[in-house]
Amino acid sequence: MSQDQKLLLQKKKSKRNLIEILMGSIVKPLFGDNLTTIGSNIAGLLFIIETLRRYFPGQLKVTIQELLVNAIHRLPFFKKCADKTLAFFSPYAQIRFTEIEEYRYNYAYPAITTYLGAQVNPQVKNLKGSQMRGRKSLDFKRDDDKLEDEYEGVKLWWEVVKFNDGVKMCRLTFHRSNWEVVTGSYLKYVVEEGKSIEEKKKKVKIFMNNPSPNWEMFTMNLWSSIDFEHPATFDTLAMDQKKRGEIINDLLAFREGEEYYKKIGKAWKRGYLLHGPPGTGKSTMIAAMANLMSYSIYDLELTSIGNNWELKKLLLATTSKSIIVIEDIDCSLDLTGERGVKEDLQSNAEIKKLKKKNAVTLSGLLNFIDGIWSACGQERILVFTTNHLGKLDQALIRRGRMDMHIELSYCRFEAFKILAKNYLNLDSHLLFGEIETLLEETNMTPADVAENLMVKDSDSGVDGPLNGLIRALEQMKLNQHSNEQQKEINK
Ligand SMILES: Nc1ncnc2c1ncn2[C@@H]1O[C@H](COP(=O)(O)OP(=O)(O)OP(=O)(O)O)[C@@H](O)[C@H]1O
Numbered sequence: 001m002s003q004d005q006k007l008l009l010q011k012k013k014s015k016r017n018l019i020e021i022l023m024g025s026i027v028k029p030l031f032g033d034n035l036t037t038i039g040s041n042i043a044g045l046l047f048i049i050e051t052l053r054r055y056f057p058g059q060l061k062v063t064i065q066e067l068l069v070n071a072i073h074r075l076p077f078f079k080k081c082a083d084k085t086l087a088f089f090s091p092y093a094q095i096r097f098t099e100i101e102e103y104r105y106n107y108a109y110p111a112i113t114t115y116l117g118a119q120v121n122p123q124v125k126n127l128k129g130s131q132m133r134g135r136k137s138l139d140f141k142r143d144d145d146k147l148e149d150e151y152e153g154v155k156l157w158w159e160v161v162k163f164n165d166g167v168k169m170c171r172l173t174f175h176r177s178n179w180e181v182v183t184g185s186y187l188k189y190v191v192e193e194g195k196s197i198e199e200k201k202k203k204v205k206i207f208m209n210n211p212s213p214n215w216e217m218f219t220m221n222l223w224s225s226i227d228f229e230h231p232a233t234f235d236t237l238a239m240d241q242k243k244r245g246e247i248i249n250d251l252l253a254f255r256e257g258e259e260y261y262k263k264i265g266k267a268w269k270r271g272y273l274l275h276g277p278p279g280t281g282k283s284t285m286i287a288a289m290a291n292l293m294s295y296s297i298y299d300l301e302l303t304s305i306g307n308n309w310e311l312k313k314l315l316l317a318t319t320s321k322s323i324i325v326i327e328d329i330d331c332s333l334d335l336t337g338e339r340g341v342k343e344d345l346q347s348n349a350e351i352k353k354l355k356k357k358n359a360v361t362l363s364g365l366l367n368f369i370d371g372i373w374s375a376c377g378q379e380r381i382l383v384f385t386t387n388h389l390g391k392l393d394q395a396l397i398r399r400g401r402m403d404m405h406i407e408l409s410y411c412r413f414e415a416f417k418i419l420a421k422n423y424l425n426l427d428s429h430l431l432f433g434e435i436e437t438l439l440e441e442t443n444m445t446p447a448d449v450a451e452n453l454m455v456k457d458s459d460s461g462v463d464g465p466l467n468g469l470i471r472a473l474e475q476m477k478l479n480q481h482s483n484e485q486q487k488e489i490n491k
């Protein structure tokens with residue numbers, strides 16, 4: 001006999017001894033010697049107690065029968081017997097929702113707890129109160145671990161359980177005759193309601209990646225975040241109306257596209273490349289996107305990432321419903337044309353050293369865009385911005401990786417009208433005609449136009465900023481003209 005088998009035998013023996021001692025010291029004096037009678041008596045008693053308990057699952061008080069049942073449940077053998085007998089006879093069914101189910105996060109769990117927490121009415125005895133930043137009112141949340149609910153005339157009982165080992169669970173008890181209602185519509189209603197409450201409360205955040213030497217054991221240190229409170233919206237963004245409509249529709253279709261992406265077998269992600277001169281609204285558009293979608297922003301600073309492995313780790317730590325942004329991708333690293341120079345400069349030791357230092361490579365980034373997306377996380381938007389579209393490697397910007405290329409350009413009259421409305425609350429003005437002509441003849445960025453439209457002297461009304469803009473445009477026109485003349489001379 002092996003050592004393990006011996007140990008097992010010993011264990012079984014000691015268990016049997018324990019049962020014998022129990023029988024001898026407690027059961028025998030109480031019930032006499034006839035064990036068959038004892039067994040059936042105990043089973044009968046358990047049955048009555050448990051049936052009572054399950055017939056009244058809404059009873060919140062700790063009663064003697066509950067104490068008895070709890071005590072009996074501590075003996076695994078009796079518990080097993082009772083559970084089996086009662087599961088057979090009980091008219092009630094239970095559904096458990098554990099926070100972690102088969103090593104995966106169960107998204108129904110937080111939605112259910114949110115729903116249960118929101119069931120606040122004057123009859124509730126235990127509440128939790130809180131006040132979030134920027135809110136005037138107090139929020140109240142139910143703080144009971146047991147709750148009775150009613151849905152379409154059906155009574156339901158919830159229990160929130162937190163075990164010592166950290167496992168969290170919600171348990172729903174209902175009459176079997178309501179099986180259809182519960183599994184067909186009630187649970188769907190609870191989860192959806194919970195999610196919509198979470199959605200309303202959710203704050204958009206902006207995350208910045210921490211330099212890797214600051215990372216510690218926990219992934220929490222990879223990103224730092226603050227509430228995102230940028231006021232930009234697509235309404236305040238000065239750009240071509242048609243293009244703006246297309247972008248909004250594209251974003252909204254993406255947000256609603258879960259089923260569609262599943263159907264076509266594509267990962268639920270979308271890439272936008274924003275390009276244009278400085279001050280044309282690329283960063284402002286990212287803020288408008290985040291506000292439209294209520295997605296958080298992950299502002300990825302490539303220069304503080306050591307290598308592709310760190311890049312992967314950072315990206316894996318992002319959540320769904322987010323916008324991952326890499327600004328000025330052309331300046332972030334030597335990503336441009338890296339593939340092209342690879343072979344030519346293989347022998348160049350200096351370049352190799354440089355690459356080792358800044359080891360985030362174009363292929364690492366491309367791997368992430370194409371590979372990692374499908375493997376982890378869904379509903380993510382990736383945005384690259386650049387001032388120099390021509391400098392980027394074609395592999396990086398080809399369609400499929402960057403699905404939509406959006407050019408943001410100099411301010412023309414249509415964009416100006418949006419700025420005039422935002423800054424001066426003006427729909428029309430006598431000076432608009434002159435401004436329209438000057439905007440066509442010059443290349444002024446929306447940032448510069450906006451700066452001129454800022455009211456600096458409240459006495460001058462709207463004429464002051466408009467005249468200021470005209471002067472700035474005329475000056476720019478003169479400069480452009482003399483630059484062109486200089487170029488001609490240099491030729
Ligand atoms: N299209 C626009 N609509 C409204 N405001 C704009 C627009 N473009 C620029 N602005 C104004 O100019 C400021 C600078 O714009 P923004 O930072 O978005 O430019 P950018 O294109 O990201 O520039 P850079 O290439 O230098 O990063 C913004 O804060 C905003 O007030």
Ligand SMILES: [Mg+2]
Nearest residue numbers: 282283284327
């Ligand atoms: Mg910018």
